[in-house]
Amino acid sequence: MLRRFVQNTAISAVAYALAGVLGLFAVGLIAKSYGLAVLGLIVLVRSFLPTGFLALFDLGVSETTTQAVARGRVGDWGIASEKVSLLTVIAAAMGLVSGVALWIAAGTLAAIFKVAPDQAAAFVAILKVTALVLPIAFLGLVAEGALKGFEQYGWLRLTEVGSNVLYVAAVYALAWRRAPFEWIAYSYLAVAVAKYLVLAGVACRAAYPTSLRSCPWTAVSRQDVLHRCWLMLNNRTTGILQQPLVPLAIGALYGPAGVGTYDLITRLPRFLKTTMGPLHSAILPISIHIDEATDTRRLQMLGRNGLVLPGAVIVPVLIVASLFSEEILKVWVGPQHADQWPWLALSMLIPAITVMLGAGQTALMVRADFLRLNTRLLYLQVGLQYLATGLGLFWLRERAFILGWVVSYVVFAPVIAHHMLSHMKLPSSLFWGQLARHVLVGSILAGLIIVSKMFFDPATLTSLAIAGGLSCIVAWILSGVIILSGSDRAMFGRFARAMGPLRRASY
Helix, strand or coil: CHHHHHHHHHHHHHHHHHHHHHHHHHHHHHHHHHCHHHHHHHHHHHCCCCCCHHHHHCCCHHHHHHHHHHHHHHCCHHHHHHHHHHHHHHHHHHHHHHHHHHHHHHHHHHHHCCCCHHHHHHHHHHHHHHHHHHHHHHHHHHHHHHHHHCCCHHHHHHHHHHHHHHHHHHHHHHHHCCCCCHHHHHHHHHHHHHHHHHHHHHHHHHHCCCCCCCCCCCHHHHHHHHHHHHHHHHHHHHHHHHCCHHHHHHHHHHCHHHHHHHHHHHHHHHHHHHHHHHHHHCHHHHHHHHHHCCCHHHHHHHHHHHHHHHHHHHHHHHHHHHHCHHHHHHHHHCHHHHHHHHHHHHHCHHHHHHHHHHHHHHHHHHCHHHHHHHHHHHHHHHHHHHHHHHHHHHHHCCHHHHHHHHHHHHHHHHHHHHHHHHHCCCCCHHHHHHHHHHHHHHHHHHHHHHHHHCCCCCCCHHHHHHHHHHHHHHHHHHHHHHCCCHHHHHHHHHHHHHCHHHHHCCC
16 A cells, blocks of 8 residues: 555656646746736636636536545445446536536626736637537546546646646747737647546546446435535635635736736745645545545554655745745746745745645545535635735735735644544644744754855856755755654655555556
């Protein structure tokens, strides 16, 4: 189990890091070549995909499909077939309804978002093409979920990286030829359709040797699927309010330029936060096996190691990134946006909290009681987020949404950690002890990097990479000494041995 988990995690980490870095380059090029208003328009269009605001209406079909397939592999394929068949119908229906609604509302949305008259026709056309793509995108979620259940993470990450390479190449070609901005949006949609078609083919191939087939569903399967969809809808609602709804709100208040500014500041933290999701998704099939066997000891090991080990590796890197945030903005999008560095540095708290708590939350998603409790906490967190945003809206404009986002995460992190550890029968002091160690590492790093900047200014990509790389090495040394115990370092050795046969992992 450890070997498979480490392989899946390593595949996810490498693939999503590559895909995310490519995406960051694309955003920087769009901002430089077309301006923040066009970047804002592209962000608004992508909000109407299942990866954006419309994730509210996917009803968690991907996650529920993963659970059904994973349980089928250790139990009854008949029940799995019933649930996957129903989930496919649900995804197709939601895709069709969403597509029709978006097609009808396209012109109204252009007015709501204050799109400039010379860009309105192109914006409406992009929305209508997006409406045509939605049924394929929603069905693609079922294919993704099935492949996760089969633990075919190699194909998932390969298509993710490949689609990003194609998209970034298209962005560079279009920017070089100074093509109209709408072609950037069309290229993104074309690549997304190609990715989902490939995933569907691979999912069918993975299902062929098994008994997973399309079939009618029983009342028991329907009740279980609809119950999980309802729970995921509630969970999705909080997630949508936290992030995907924000660009739409900013667009309605301040127009596309405000959306572009917000996206530019939060793109790197959101990329880092999103990267944690695929990393944690490798945990879900393992937690299902543990839950089926009622193995409390292994769940505790998974919970403790999920809190300590990823944080020891990633949080120090996030601290380094926040300390170099001004230099990152200068190199990435130009000095004209470098004054936004305090907001970028503040936003790094989001992925830091996510990496510490995400693994445990993912492992407990298979338990309906924890999912209900976690959803209630998320609703309260979203309420605090919008309260803080509203208080700062007059002075900070779109940056008030960043402030509210960060405040809500910081305030609720200890509460979520307490309930998560309680469900795993682990002490809450584990979270506070790790937090104190990270603060100590951050304080030492801050002093060292501030002093180093007096003698060396990383003003180019090469110099920033050298300075950042050396700082990360120092950060990991400090993490190994301060954050990790002897048993934790031994666990990293076990991970390294499990990585040995990685090259033979199934793709």
